[in-house]
Amino acid sequence: DNRRIQLRDTGDSQRAYQGDVMKAPQILSGFQDLLPGDMIARNKVMSMIRSVFESHGFEPIETPSLEYYETLTGKEGGESEMLMYDFTDHGDRHVGLIYDLTVPISRVMATYQDIPKPFKRYQIQRVYRAERPQKGRFREFYQCDVDIFGTASPLSDAEIVSILSDSLVGMGFKDFNVLVNHRGVMQGIMRTCGVPKETLKESIVIVDKLDKIGPDGVARELEAKGVPSAGKIVEMISVQGDAGVVIPTLKGMLSGDEEAVQALDNIKQIIELAGAMNAKVKFDPSLARGQSYYTGPVFEARLETPKIGSVAGGGRYDNLIGIFSGNQVCATGASLGIDRIMAAMREIGMISDTKTIAKVQICHFGEGSTPLALECAKTIRESGVPCDLYCGDGDIRKQIKYASKKGVPYIAIIGEDEAKSSTVLIKNMETGEQEKVEFSKLGGVASQLA
Numbered sequence: 459d460n461r462r463i464q465l466r467d468t469g470d471s472q473r474a475y476q477g478d479v480m481k482a483p484q485i486l487s488g489f490q491d492l493l494p495g496d497m498i499a500r501n502k503v504m505s506m507i508r509s510v511f512e513s514h515g516f517e518p519i520e521t522p523s524l525e526y527y528e529t530l531t532g533k534e535g536g537e538s539e540m541l542m543y544d545f546t547d548h549g550d551r552h553v554g555l556i557y558d559l560t561v562p563i564s565r566v567m568a569t570y571q572d573i574p575k576p577f578k579r580y581q582i583q584r585v586y587r588a589e590r591p592q593k594g595r596f597r598e599f600y601q602c603d604v605d606i607f608g609t610a611s612p613l614s615d616a617e618i619v620s621i622l623s624d625s626l627v628g629m630g631f632k633d634f635n636v637l638v639n640h641r642g643v644m645q646g647i648m649r650t651c652g653v654p655k656e657t658l659k660e661s662i663v664i665v666d667k668l669d670k671i672g673p674d675g676v677a678r679e680l681e682a683k684g685v686p687s688a689g690k691i692v693e694m695i696s697v698q699g700d701a702g703v704v705i706p707t708l709k710g711m712l713s714g715d716e717e718a719v720q721a722l723d724n725i726k727q728i729i730e731l732a733g734a735m736n737a738k739v740k741f742d743p744s745l746a747r748g749q750s751y752y753t754g755p756v757f758e759a760r761l762e763t764p765k766i767g768s769v770a771g772g773g774r775y776d777n778l779i780g781i782f783s784g785n786q787v788c789a790t791g792a793s794l795g796i797d798r799i800m801a802a803m804r805e806i807g808m809i810s811d812t813k814t815i816a817k818v819q820i821c822h823f824g825e826g827s828t829p830l831a832l833e834c835a836k837t838i839r840e841s842g843v844p845c846d847l848y849c850g851d852g853d854i855r856k857q858i859k860y861a862s863k864k865g866v867p868y869i870a871i872i873g874e875d876e877a878k879s880s881t882v883l884i885k886n887m888e889t890g891e892q893e894k895v896e897f898s899k900l901g902g903v904a905s906q907l908a
Contacts, residue, residue, distance in 0.1 A: 487597075488597030488598070494813055494814060495813045500600075500800060503803070508580070508582065510625045511580040511621065513624075514620075516579060518581065519566065519579050519581050520581060521556070521562040521583070522556075523556055523584065524555060524556070525554060525561070525565070526551065527544050527554045528552070529561065530561055531554070541557040541588060541589060542555065543555040555586040556586065557587045560605075560775065560793075563603070564782055567779045567783070567787055568779055573607075575607055575787075580604045581601075582602045583601065584599065585599065585600075595795075596797055599795065599796065600796040601793045602793065604621055604792060605789060608788060613731055614790050615755045616737070617732075617735070618790055618791055618792050619739050619757055620736075620737040621792070625770075625794060626738075629803070631761060631802075631808075634759060635759070636759045637740055637759070638725055638740070638755060639725070639745035639746070640721035642724070644695075644743075646718020646719075648662070648691070649715055650718075651686065651687035652686045652687055653687075657684070661685050664685075665695060665746045673692045677691075694711055697711075701725070725741055725755065742758075751778045753775055753776045753777055754773065754790075755790070757773055758770065758771040759794075763806065764806050768798075769794065769795050770795060771792060773792070774788075774789065775791075776789060816846035818838055818844075818866065818867075819845070819866040819868070820846070820848060821854055821858060821861065821869050821872070822847075822872040823853060826878070827873060827874065827877045830872050830877050830880070831872050837897075837900050838900065841902075843904045845904075857869075866887060867886070867907070869885050870882050870884055871885065881897060882897060882900055
């Protein structure tokens, strides 16, 4: 509420001031400044992801960062409340910052019911979670969501799996898997092992921790909650190997549960269809995905090198939109966590230390050099090469030092002699090589510098 926000502000003020002396400003824990070196790499990755989405025919949308509190909490109850930054605004409306993009797109689909279906949508936007920060996980971060609405076909699930795989391949990752499971399989395991219906949801959340706490940890937590046959549950979710072996094995173990058997057949279809699209996909019966709104297949992309874990996840959520609109709309999709992906790329040296998008900086000095420098910048930019025209005060040494500090690969020097002869001196900042270029030939030379 407002009182809580005011107390937080007071605390921040007390930390920022000491007596009458203001301390250096601090950034909130779990948030980050993204300077040019970060944003250049980030924009390249998001552009690549966007190109994969669009290559599959998905359309872009955007939704507000603020939604009504009841919109954001109505589907997940206490779980979403723990994740959410919420407050009462000046109009006495209880609102919250979006913590994912699934609930907002469900509201959109309920609002605009005449959108042609199947509807393929993607959305790249910041979301906010009031949770403990950790490596590669922040309180403010980008999500890249991709969804298909209006069809229950396994082909739509397979296409989401294919997009996750294509995106990671396009970014340069080699050691990863897109894992697939089905809520029907997980629930069938729980039913077969005698888990009561009232503890089913909580038990699945515990199973979802397998990669963090290991099989023994899962068994201990299940036993602590009074779940029967915890060891048998761990045995069944730990069956690993080729889907052609694992699926028949689990069919035998779950033969008395028709819903689970049908779910295994659904997984088999999805894996075959995704494989036909060259997706790197693997069946993992331990995959749970904690959100309760998933109704069928669930997906998760995990990096093995570096061992950073999940960088994308999703699944089928056929009931969520109907809660908003009263009309059932099938839906399947996934979200890529761009910050965890960026953290992984930095860890294994996939991101170059590029601090500027400029390929050429024009250094100009002396009487009569400015008009030629302006014309030079125009010519280079028209050739498709990003060009920085130095606009500060300073002699040639200061300008070159500035270019070196920014990491610009080439400089174009225009002094009095160059201005008189209509030439430009191009210097390679890495090798020190330089050549004098006639201004009439500058466009052709510049296009080779990109």
